[in-house]
Amino acid sequence: MGKVHEATVSAPVNIAVIKYWGKRDSALILPTNSSLSVTLSQDHLSTRTTIRASPDFPADRLWLNGVEEDISASKRLVNSITTARKLREALEEKQRKDGIPAESVVPLSKWSIHVCSENNFPTAAGLASSASGYAALVSALGALYDLPQSTSELSRVARVGSGSACRSMFGGFVAWQAGVADDGNDSLAVQVANRQHWPELQALILVASDRKKAISSTAGMQTTVETSSLFAERVRTVVPQRMEAMKTAIANRDFENFAEITMRDSNQFHAVCLDTYPPISYMNDTSRAIVGLIHAFNAARGRIAAAYTYDAGPNAVIYALKDDMRDLVELFTFCFPREESMLADAFYPDPFGVFALPEE
Ligand code: DP6
Numbered sequence: 476m477g478k479v480h481e482a483t484v485s486a487p488v489n490i491a492v493i494k495y496w497g498k499r500d501s502a503l504i505l506p507t508n509s510s511l512s513v514t515l516s517q518d519h520l521s522t523r524t525t526i527r528a529s530p531d532f533p534a535d536r537l538w539l540n541g542v543e544e545d546i547s548a549s550k551r552l553v554n555s556i557t558t559a560r561k562l563r564e565a566l567e568e569k570q571r572k573d574g575i576p577a578e579s580v581v582p583l584s585k586w587s588i589h590v591c592s593e594n595n596f597p598t599a600a601g602l603a604s605s606a607s608g609y610a611a612l613v614s615a616l617g618a619l620y621d622l623p624q625s626t627s628e629l630s631r632v633a634r635v636g637s638g639s640a641c642r643s644m645f646g647g648f649v650a651w652q653a654g655v656a657d658d659g660n661d662s663l664a665v666q667v668a669n670r671q672h673w674p675e676l677q678a679l680i681l682v683a684s685d686r687k688k689a690i691s692s693t694a695g696m697q698t699t700v701e702t703s704s705l706f707a708e709r710v711r712t713v714v715p716q717r718m719e720a721m722k723t724a725i726a727n728r729d730f731e732n733f734a735e736i737t738m739r740d741s742n743q744f745h746a747v748c749l750d751t752y753p754p755i756s757y758m759n760d761t762s763r764a765i766v767g768l769i770h771a772f773n774a775a776r777g778r779i780a781a782a783y784t785y786d787a788g789p790n791a792v793i794y795a796l797k798d799d800m801r802d803l804v805e806l807f808t809f810c811f812p813r814e815e816s817m818l819a820d821a822f823y824p825d826p827f828g829v830f831a832l833p834e835e
Pocket residue numbers: 490491493494495496504510605636637638639640692693786787
């Protein structure tokens with residue numbers, strides 16, 4: 476058996492505070508608007524991927540949480556692997572041109588790979604896994620192939636797997652710049668601030684339902700682009716202004732502005748979903764009860780002390796500063812007493828529980 480080359484990388488989940496919703500190019504996954512997210516702690520919600528390349532492997536194969544998946548059935552998987560392979564091919568070509576002896580240039584781009592990917596959180600918990608999944612796949616390919624590209628450049632490869640995955644290539648606060656180029660060259664992720672920039676900020680995930688969502692993000696956003704007039708306004712005027720305001724709030728560690736923009740953007744995203752025809756409704760009664768609870772909490776504090784945000788599902792992500800988070804955990808435990816802490820997750824540094832909330 477030939478020498479086996481191997482790389483293992485973990486990538487975390489990210490939660491958007493300015494939402495990505497809508498593509499201008501579905502094949503290349505180019506978004507209609509820029510977005511911004513916070514990457515959660517690697518320790519709790521992440522995907523760990525190991526990739527091996529060997530001249531003895533007859534074909535590419537992939538196992539997801541121990542179960543083999545058919546790579547060729549997923550255009551997105553094929554696209555990401557092919558794109559990374561082309562970058563490796565270019566590197567081998569360059570090495571040969573630079574005069575490196577042929578026998579020292581390892582022809583990894585010609586070898587098949589075995590990919591083994593595991594989430595460290597239950598897939599059934601209804602939490603996003605495609606972002607961490609594709610980010611881990613692409614980071615592992617980058618390490619295996621020894622690619623010289625920067626993390627931002629590699630984020631373009633993660634993007635063709637799943638849009639939000641490009642943001643999981645970085646920790647901390649990350650913007651996905653929509654870009655304008657037709658080939659997607661300028662549609663990539665950049666780090667706005669690292670995690671040490673704002674250590675007091677924490678995230679808590681409240682699992683309101685672990686059922687699989689009825690309408691996938693991919694299908695839902697396509698219908699929105701085609702049918703919602705509210706959406707056009709969001710893309711044109713609201714998001715560009717919010718991206719700037721959010722970057723300023725993060726730079727200044729200004730929680731009140733960060734929180735208000737986060738809540739408003741989540742609300743607008745779900746409003747746009749309702750304005751889609753036929754309408755899409757991702758939040759449930761528990762989600763809406765949590766919205767009410769956060770606004771009541773903020774009113775009682777006389778300041779904006781907590782923010783909620785919801786993706787394409789009913790589970791809430793709550794952002795708050797450390798001291799307020801302690802009280803919020805108590806509040807949620809009191810309001811939803813039936814459930815035990817289900818998983819552990821937090822944004823740095825202290826792990827807070829992820830609570831499973833009662834179903835509707
Ligand atoms: C609501 O990245 O899952 O979470 O690009 O089609 O794979 P595809 O969609 P995906 O959409 C995520 C949408 C969102 C908002 C966000 O994460 O910005």
